[in-house]
Amino acid sequence: LFPMSLSCPDHPYVHLIEDHRAGDVICPECGRVVGDRLVDVGTEWRSFSNERSGTDPSRVGAPENPLMGASDLSTSIAVGFGSSDGDQSLANAQRRSSNNSDRQMSQGMQHIREMSDRIHLTRTIQDRAALLFRQMLDGKTLRGKNIAAQAASCLYVACRQEGVPRTLKEIIAVAGCSPREVNKCVKLIIRSSENSFQLITSEDFMSRFCGNLDLPHQVQRAATHIARVAKERDLVAGRSPISIAAAAIYMASQASGTKKTAKEVGEITGAAEVTVKQTYRLLRPEAVHLFPENFNFDTPVDQLPPS
Amino acid sequence: FRMNSPASHLGSGLGGDTPSHHHGLGGPNSILGGGPSSVLNSHLSGGPGSVMGMGLMSNHGPGSVLGPGSILGPSSILGPSSLNMGGSQMMSNSGSGLLHSQQGPSSVQQYSSGAGGASERGPASNLNLNINPGSVMNMGGGPGSVFHDLNPGSVGPSNLAVPMTPLAGDMLDRYHGTQALSHSAIPTHALPSTPASALDIPSPTLQNIVSTVNLGVQLDLKKIALHARNAEYNPKRFAAVIMRIREPRTTALIFSSGKMVCTGAKSEEASRLAARKYARIVQKLGFPAKFTEFKVQNMVGSCDVRFPIQLEGLCITHGQFSTYEPELFPGLIYRMVKPRVVLLIFVSGKVVITGAKFKKEIDDAFSQIYPILKGFKK
Numbered sequence: 115l116f117p118m119s120l121s122c123p124d125h126p127y128v129h130l131i132e133d134h135r136a137g138d139v140i141c142p143e144c145g146r147v148v149g150d151r152l153v154d155v156g157t158e159w160r161s162f163s164n165e166r167s168g169t170d171p172s173r174v175g176a177p178e179n180p181l182m183g184a185s186d187l188s189t190s191i192a193v194g195f196g197s198s199d200g201d202q203s204l205a206n207a208q209r210r211s212s213n214n215s216d217r218q219m220s221q222g223m224q225h226i227r228e229m230s231d232r233i234h235l236t237r238t239i240q241d242r243a244a245l246l247f248r249q250m251l252d253g254k255t256l257r258g259k260n261i262a263a264q265a266a267s268c269l270y271v272a273c274r275q276e277g278v279p280r281t282l283k284e285i286i287a288v289a290g291c292s293p294r295e296v297n298k299c300v301k302l303i304i305r306s307s308e309n310s311f312q313l314i315t316s317e318d319f320m321s322r323f324c325g326n327l328d329l330p331h332q333v334q335r336a337a338t339h340i341a342r343v344a345k346e347r348d349l350v351a352g353r354s355p356i357s358i359a360a361a362a363i364y365m366a367s368q369a370s371g372t373k374k375t376a377k378e379v380g381e382i383t384g385a386a387e388v389t390v391k392q393t394y395r396l397l398r399p400e401a402v403h404l405f406p407e408n409f410n411f412d413t414p415v416d417q418l419p420p421s
Numbered sequence: 422f423r424m425n426s427p428a429s430h431l432g433s434g435l436g437g438d439t440p441s442h443h444h445g446l447g448g449p450n451s452i453l454g455g456g457p458s459s460v461l462n463s464h465l466s467g468g469p470g471s472v473m474g475m476g477l478m479s480n481h482g483p484g485s486v487l488g489p490g491s492i493l494g495p496s497s498i499l500g501p502s503s504l505n506m507g508g509s510q511m512m513s514n515s516g517s518g519l520l521h522s523q524q525g526p527s528s529v530q531q532y533s534s535g536a537g538g539a540s541e542r543g544p545a546s547n548l549n550l551n552i553n554p555g556s557v558m559n560m561g562g563g564p565g566s567v568f569h570d571l572n573p574g575s576v577g578p579s580n581l582a583v584p585m586t587p588l589a590g591d592m593l594d595r596y597h598g599t600q601a602l603s604h605s606a607i608p609t610h611a612l613p614s615t616p617a618s619a620l621d622i623p624s625p626t627l628q629n630i631v632s633t634v635n636l637g638v639q640l641d642l643k644k645i646a647l648h649a650r651n652a653e654y655n656p657k658r659f660a661a662v663i664m665r666i667r668e669p670r671t672t673a674l675i676f677s678s679g680k681m682v683c684t685g686a687k688s689e690e691a692s693r694l695a696a697r698k699y700a701r702i703v704q705k706l707g708f709p710a711k712f713t714e715f716k717v718q719n720m721v722g723s724c725d726v727r728f729p730i731q732l733e734g735l736c737i738t739h740g741q742f743s744t745y746e747p748e749l750f751p752g753l754i755y756r757m758v759k760p761r762v763v764l765l766i767f768v769s770g771k772v773v774i775t776g777a778k779f780k781k782e783i784d785d786a787f788s789q790i791y792p793i794l795k796g797f798k799k
Contacts, residue, residue, distance in 0.1 A: 282748045297749055310740035313733055314748065348799060351729060352768035354747040 120148045215251055218261060222247045225265035225290075232288040233280070235273070243272035246303070255306045259299050262291040267299035271311075279314050281356050283384030316341035316359035319383070323359060326382045327374055329367055332410060337366035339406040340397065347403070350396050360385040361393035365401065368419060371412040395421050625722035625774055625787045629685060630692040633718055636679040636700055637711040645675065648706050664699060671695040675703065679710075682718075689717055689780070721775045722783040726791065728770050729799040735766070739793070755790065762786045766794070 122128055122141035130139045130148055138147045159172040191205040209217075223244055230240045246268040250256045256264045266289035273280045282300070286293045304311065317338055324334035340362035344350050350358050360383040367374040376394070380387040397404060401415045642662045646654030652664045661674040671685040671692070681699060686692035696715060704710040732753045736745040745753040752773075755764040760782035765773040772790065777783045 300746075301744075301749060304744055304746065308741075310736070310743075313736065313745065348729075351799075352751055354751070356748065 122146050122148050219248060219251060221261050222251070222265045222268070225262050226269055229266065229269055229285070229288045233284060235269070235280075239269070239272050239276050239278070242275060243269045246272055250303065250306075253306065255302050256299050259302075260291045260295050262289055263295035263299050265289075266291065266296045267303055270296070270300055271303050271307075274311050274314070277312075277318075279318050281319065281384050283356075287384075314355050316345070316355045316362065319356065319359050320363075323363055323379075323383050327363065327367070327378065329363070329372055329374070330370070333363075333366045333370045333372065336369070336406055336409050337362040340365055340404040343404050344397055344400075347400065349400060350393055353393050353396075354385075356383055357385045357389045357393045359383060360390045361397055362404075364390055364394050365397055365404070365418065369405065369409070369411055369413050369415065373413075391421050622788075622791060623724050623726065625724035625772070625783050627687055627720060627722050627780065627783070628773075629719075629721040630687070630689060630717055631682065631684045631719040632686075632689075632692045632696060633714070633716055634681050634683065634696045634700070634712060635714040636675075636681055636703060636708070637713050638679045638709050640675065640677050640679055640703065640708055642675070642677050645703065645706055649702055664702070666695060666698055666702075669695045673699045675699065689720075692717060717778060719775065720777045720780060720783060721773065722777070722780075722787075723771065723773045724787055726770045726772060726794050728795075729768055730766060730770055730794055731797040731799050732766065732768055735793070735797045757786050757789065760785050764790055766790075770794075 120130060120139055122130065122144065124146070125141055125143045128141055128143050131142050132139050138150050140147055157172065158174070159170075161170050161172055191201065191208050193201055193205045226240055226243045226247065229235075230243070243265070247265060250264065250268060256267070266285050270280065270282060270285045273285075282293075282296065286296050289296055320334055320338045320341070324331075324337065329337075337359070341355075341358050344358060344362065350361075360379050363383070364374065364376055364379045367379070376390045377387045379385075380390045383390075398418065398420060401418055405411075405415065642654055642656070642660075645662050645664075646652045649662075649664060651666065652662050654662045659674075661676045664673045664675060665671070666673075669686050669691040671683055673684070673695070674682040681696065683692055683696045683699065686695050693715060697712060700710045700712050732745050735755075736743045736753055739755065742757065743753050743755050752765045752767040755766055757764060760777065762774055762776040762782055764786060765775070772787065772794070774783045774786050777786070
């Protein structure tokens with residue numbers, strides 16, 4: 115009933131507050147310090163960034179990372195600027211004898227961080243990708259595949275899971291390995307995971323693509339509408355959602371003041387220029403119905419390019 | 422390497438019953454001349470129809486002389502089952518083919534390949550005229566069946582599944598007499614042939630069969646590549662000889678251990694026949710090749726349901742079986758549990774079924790998926 119069998123004499127039934135920093139147990143009603151000299155679980159030293167001390171007196175390291183090497187609490191040799199050859203060789207020796215999966219994990223983490231930085235992915239996605247990577251490593255699903263490909267596929271799936279999918283082409287662009295390997299790894303991951311993934315839709319990519327093309331918000335809205343109606347009317351059966359998005363953006367931009375060529379749209383979306391044109395040709399006949407009602411036509415519908 | 426092995430051609434009785442062959446054929450010896458006559462003839466009986474078709478059947482009973490046209494007549498009405506006819510044609514060739522491939526222009530094999538119908542079997546082809554498509558498939562022994570243990574002795578209507586040419590003479594007369602028999606009198610038990618045409622459900626056609634066989638002897642690939650025609654061998658790229666034959670159109674990978682993979686055939690019998698041909702080629706090159714452990718490893722079939730399909734809906738409802746990633750592959754990959762096959766389903770309505778070891782699995786899989794697909798018709 116009473117924390118640590120203590121109670122304030124004036125307020126016996128009040129829940130006491132523990133102040134770990136000062137090591138006190140305080141009554142919130144009257145401020146009386148009821149218990150004192152509790153063990154302080156704060157840090158021993160606080161090191162400030164502008165302190166130019168030679169060594170950091172803190173004797174503890176970073177918090178435990180559950181993904182990497184959670185099992186062992188081993189010490190690793192730190193190599194800094196002033197390290198001698200002895201330190202280096204010690205560190206090399208340790209690296210050589212380290213556990214393979216941990217080494218792979220750290221390699222994979224490095225790849226993931228690198229890739230995410232290049233396309234500005236949030237920490238959440240990176241962590242999820244790292245978790246996925248750990249799972250794949252433990253389950254040996256991606257056995258034998260290029261580490262970069264493994265990392266890239268985990269990143270792709272993580273983006274999917276977070277609801278902000280990135281096209282495979284975007285991931286492959288920063289991956290640094292062959293697209294085939296990445297494709298294979300993605301397929302393996304999807305196969306091995308029980309929960310099915312949300313199908314990608316054109317809408318997921320609209321804001322990013324339009325932003326990269328510097329298209330005004332109205333055009334983006336129109337493109338979204340076009341893609342949606344085209345899907346409903348089944349004009350583009352069997353086309354990848356990326357191609358549909360690209361064609362919708364092309365159509366919307368051609369109807370507005372900011373015209374983008376199919377080549378530009380293709381470059382940003384990752385779809386080939388001919389694919390954009392092909393899909394656009396499927397949409398063109400029904401262009402009148404595809405645009406939203408209050409769209410500001412810079413070029414009227416009938417003057418849209420035929421292909 | 423026994424040419425007469427029962428499994429190698431339709432109607433094992435054909436292979437085994439040399440005496441009865443002579444009976445029915447009225448002296449095939451005379452037709453084909455000498456050589457390994459008895460062996461030849463036994464094979465010929467496997468293809469009396471083919472001999473017939475060649476115009477050498479002047480000494481045969483009237484009933485059995487069905488020119489290619491008449492034979493093909495009924496066969497032509499067999500839509501999807503025509504494939505089986507092709508298969509059955511292959512089957513008869515299986516006995517005759519290997520030998521005859523060495524024969525020359527007058528080889529029985531050529532004719533059969535040309536006719537592409539139930540041309541081989543005398544009495545059987547008679548029967549074809551009377552029998553509905555479903556039972557004609559029986560003539561092929563049914564899809565997927567391998568003519569293993571057909572005993573020559575069992576002749577009679579109940580064994581129509583077996584092209585029982587051995588007792589050709591008797592059967593000819595018998596069937597002549599019973600030409601007027603309606604098909605109902607002829608049991609079609611051997612093939613569970615659903616009246617597919619009646620229900621208008623399409624049935625899958627086989628597109629590719631991959632099989633393996635063990636020739637049982639170490640091979641010198643260089644020698645094979647040097648002496649055989651249509652063989653390519655590039656040890657730096659791949660450690661096997663790649664050999665091709667035109668009839669049935671197949672490709673074989675022959676390894677130095679004596680194991681061989683045969684791909685590209687359109688039916689199990691064709692695959693077996695082709696494998697035998699390859700074995701024969703290797704044998705002729707001087708290696709004591711045997712024909713052991715023939716096994717069909719994979720069968721691929723395709724079909725068209727003829728209506729567009731909503732893949733997204735299918736993926737959502739059958740999520741634990743389906744994988745649909747438009748970025749990776751435009752079709753939905755459906756991994757069926759029983760039978761264990763993989764189906765590729767496309768928006769256009771085309772379905773590809775692969776991973777089966779028997780034609781029955783392909784048919785089962787398709788019959789299971791068809792109602793599901795109908796539910797997702799666009």
